[in-house]
Amino acid sequence: MEKQREMDWCVSMPKIELHAHLNGSIRGSTLLELARGLGEKGTIVFSEVEHAILNSDRSLHEVFKLFDLIHIVTTDHTIVTRITREVVEDFAADNVVYLELRTTPKRNDLKGMTKQSYIEAVLKGLSDVATVDVDLACQDLSTKNSVDSCAISNLCDGTTRKKIYVRLLLSIDRRESTESAMETVKLALAMRHLGVAGIDLSGNPIVGKWETFLPALKFAREEDLPITLHCGEVPNPVEIQAMLDFLPRRIGHACCFGEEEWRMLKSYKIPVEICLTSNIRTETISSLDVHHFADLYNAEHPIVLCTDDSGVFSTSLSGEYSLASSTFGLGRIEMFRLAQKAIEFVFADDAVKGELRQMFDSAARKLNL
Ligand code: 5GP
Secondary structure, three states, X not given: OHHHHHXXXXXXXXXXXXXXXXXXXXXXXXXXHHHHHHHHHOOOOHHHHHHHHHOOOOOHHHHHHHHHHHHHHOOOHHHHHHHHHHHHHHHHHOOEEEEEEEEOOOOEHHHOEOHHHHHHHHHHHHHHOOOOEEEOOHHHOOOOOOOOHHXXXXXXXXXXXXXXXXXXXXXXEOOOOHHHHHHHHHHHHHOHXXXXXXXXXXXXXXXXXXXXXXXXXXHHHHOOOOEEEEEOOOOOHHHHHHHHXXXXXXXXXXXXXXXXXXXXXXXXXXXXXXXXXXXXXXXXXXXXXXXOHHHHHHOOOOEEEOOEOOOOOOOOHHHHHHHXXXXXXXXXXXXXXXXXXXXHHOOOOHHHHHHHHHHHHHHHHHOOO
């Protein structure tokens, strides 16, 4: 009963999500439905994947196998559009007021999909959202571009309905080549006015080399495109130090840091996107009582709670706050302040930050904080 009350309170609080992978946030019911459909067509053997979808206890290795399955299921533009719409509606229903959604632009010649048309399908999904107003870099949406501008004009109609700011980060997958990574950065730059706000480096941490992605990341930096890196998901001191020395705007996870890496991180004050449930489920951290959240929080190091893959790990941002509260003893005011501080780490511009500050101030009054 008490637990449910705290969860309800976490839902009622405005929240900022900065580390959510689009396809990892797919609704479980949608994934099952799509997989069943592919089974009927004979593309996959449904009985072989059903268990992988339903089983929520997966190692990091198994999670990446599940992503391979998700990618087989999501090769169609219309499916990408549907998943995007559902994901944004789900975050909005959880009172997320600012969402940075990251996704890896995919090319699929068989379906006539290019990296650009993939992102256009994502943008179409944002324009299809019906339950909430989506703010997506409004000022420039009227300019003619490759996306149907009529389809997205309703995002900026200035109504007073519930609103969610959405910005996209384009992910470079660690399996990609230097050229492919560069293509993604160029696409992000070309689509900046449509709500693309930054670059992420993700994908299986035991695959690929930092040097392969460095030219593209350096180019993004030269063009003022903010960067976040998945960093330290596996023990790899050389790569972790190179990543920290690169001074990304944020990093995700930081699970396998040694003493020297903690020292560097803290001296550079790089904000960390923390995904508690994901870290435990993938066993990158053995248990919550040894999770680095506590140390970073007590050291007042910049951190933000995030979901990572809300669909794959059956969680929500409110669930992550509730978990942090029960594990680390955070009270309501502390949780609210933690959510509010994330405003300073968003990749959107100062105008959006200003509006978010107002939203949180007004929520604090309503919640009597
Ligand atoms: P997508 O980019 O297809 O929208 O989202 C799924 C992809 O995000 C996965 O294939 C993987 O590349 C990346 N991803 C999701 N969760 C994690 C994670 O916990 N760690 C890393 N390194 N990558 C992840």
